Amino acid sequence: MSKVIEHKKQIVSQIADQLQNSKSTVLVDYRGLSVEEVNELRGQLREAGVEFKVYKNTMTRRAAAEAELTDLNDTLVGPTALAFSADDAVAPAKVLNNFAKEHNALEIKGGVVEGGVATIDQIKELAELPNHEGLVSMLLSVLQAPMRNFALAAKAVADQKEEQDA
Numbered sequence: 547m548s549k550v551i552e553h554k555k556q557i558v559s560q561i562a563d564q565l566q567n568s569k570s571t572v573l574v575d576y577r578g579l580s581v582e583e584v585n586e587l588r589g590q591l592r593e594a595g596v597e598f599k600v601y602k603n604t605m606t607r608r609a610a611a612e613a614e615l616t617d618l619n620d621t622l623v624g625p626t627a628l629a630f631s632a633d634d635a636v637a638p639a640k641v642l643n644n645f646a647k648e649h650n651a652l653e654i655k656g657g658v659v660e661g662g663v664a665t666i667d668q669i670k671e672l673a674e675l676p677n678h679e680g681l682v683s684m685l686l687s688v689l690q691a692p693m694r695n696f697a698l699a700a701k702a703v704a705d706q707k708e709e710q711d712a
Contacts, residue, residue: 561609567632569659570637570659571629571630572628572642572656573655574655577624577653578650578652579649600628601626603626607619607622618656618658618663636672639672640673640675643669644673659672
């Protein structure tokens with residue numbers, strides 16, 4: 547087999563691994579963005595720990611088939627870039643959605659979340675969620691509320707008894 551075909555097979559298997567192992571992958575159409583805008587987007591994604599790559603659609607289709615995500619084939623039309631995140635499922639959607647609001651040229655096409663194909667609407671809903679730290683702090687405040695309320699009630703009862711004794 548030629549070296550070129552072998553290299554392409556390696557790239558396809560790498561894409562398939564990323565599709566399967568990342569918490570979320572977002573596919574975007576980047577047509578119309580200037581070089582400066584693409585560099586700005588890459589910087590924002592890098593800060594969020596997201597890998598941003600452009601692959602040929604034929605390679606991505608083969609990788610999607612290998613990863614059993616053939617529903618992605620409908621979105622693989624025209625220039626397509628993929629944003630992978632192995633750590634945070636919300637990060638790629640959030641960064642790309644915010645960037646798309648500022649730059650009309652960027653269009654979210656769809657994606658993969660936790661191993662399942664996601665629609666544009668699902669990706670946009672994911673973008674509206676707080677990040678991991680925000681979700682943890684919300685959970686902690688919900689868990690803390692009953693304890694805080696109990697402490698306040700106990701203090702009120704203690705204060706009331708002090709007033710009665712005085």
